[in-house]
Amino acid sequence: MNYGEITRQLIASLQKKSNFSLQLSSEVRALKRNDDNTWTVTVADLKNGTAQNIRAKFVFIGAGGAALKLLQESGIPEAKDYAGFPVGGQFLVSENPDVVNRHLAKVYGKASVGAPPMSVPHIDTRVLDGKRVVLFGPFATFSTKFLKNGSLWDLMSSTTTSNVMPMMHVGLDNFDLVKYLVSQVMLSEEDRFEALKEYYPQAKKEDWRLWQAGQRVQIIKRDAEKGGVLRLGTEVVSDQQGTIAALLGASPGASTAAPIMLNLLEKVFGDRVSSPQWQATLKAIVPSYGRKLNGDVAATERELQYTSEVLGLKYDKPQAADSTPKPQLKPQPVQKEVADIAL
Incomplete structure (x- = not known):
């Protein structure tokens, strides 16, 4: 599924509506709550260096890695x-047709002891x-940036007196998770290639980048x-008045976008929903909305x-x-549970 193309088509459809506006090459520089519980959002135009203030009754922050700092x-x-x-x-990526044409599947291995699922x-x-193309990975990396093209000060500037202890x-x-991340950062080119060869023993270095x-x-x-817990997935955070909400987290948006937005509507616009x-x-858009499909085979098939x-x-x-009846498997020793992360 080409989610970039899906996004372009959705934007093209929205641009036909009179109440939709798309501003590219823009960056939110400030958020200020007004006395009447509306918000003034200061938006900078990165092309010409100008800025404008937009007044809104409701603000949704869906800015990926930048969402936390905007919420703060x-x-x-x-x-x-x-x-x-x-x-x-x-x-590791291969575009060699000889490799790509031999593999049309997704193959998972098993997490090593002490590594997150x-x-x-x-x-x-x-x-x-x-x-x-064929991809192999992921290998974890570390940077203090919250975005791929962000600032090295992102982590430090988001650390406050209220969240440093958590x-x-x-x-x-x-x-154990910290040790795993450190070990991943220390991997050499040879280490990564050896990991690939566990799945594809005939792999050649020249075919992969x-x-x-x-x-x-x-x-x-x-x-x-x-004191503090590591949360996998996403979380919608909103104020008590329901005037602003942000989507935090690391879950892939393509697989979770629909339930996340339904959750947002229920949380912020409960009376209207x-x-x-x-x-x-909502039921015209999502026919199964409000129904539990677990255990209902016929409804699930429909x-x-x-x-x-x-x-x-x-x-x-x-x-x-x-x-x-399946044969009984020999019980395996219980391993220490390791916190998960999304890569």
Whole structure:
């Protein structure tokens, strides 16, 4: 799935609406709450150096790695509960047709003892702008930047008197994770290639290059019992009045965008969501909205078939699981649980 192309088509559709405006090459420089609970957002035009103030009744901060700093800029009390820790990722990439044409799958391995589940390397085929490639990774990297092209001061400038202790607690409570990240940063080119050869023994160095992916900011949240906890995934943070909300976290947006936005609507616009008009509109967009599909096989199959038709995909009806008793496996020793991260 080419999510970049999907985004372009969505923007093209929105631009046909009179109440939509897209401003590129712009950066939010300030957020100020007004006496009437509206917001003044100062936006700088990076092309001509000018700035403008926009007044809004509601502000949504969906700025990826920049979201935490903008949330802190708003000054709402809820922002004090959060900190962020940036983690990057690298992949080995092959565009050699001899390699790419032999692999059309996604293959996962198993996490090493002491490594987080999300660290499991995988070798999989991707189609990028119509061109097939094979990726292997990820390998964790560290930078103090919150964005790939951000500032080296991002981590330091987001650290405050209210979130520094939760960050320290998370570091101490997840020392195995810290060791794993350090070991990843210390990997040499030869180390990464040897990891690839565990999956593809015939791999040749000349067929692969190292590619730097983006940055993800892991959520650290203040906790009454533990001091601070590392949160995997995403979290919607809003003020009590429902005038501003931010999406924090490191989960891939493509796979979680729809439920995240539904959660945002319910959290910030609860009264409107419960109205008959909004319910009808939401169910027209998401037919299964408000229904629990777990355990309802018929409803699940209907939704899968409907989704496949909308996306133009071939629908294969799921087959019933084999009821033959499976052999009992020998119990494995319980390993110490390691905090997870998203790479």
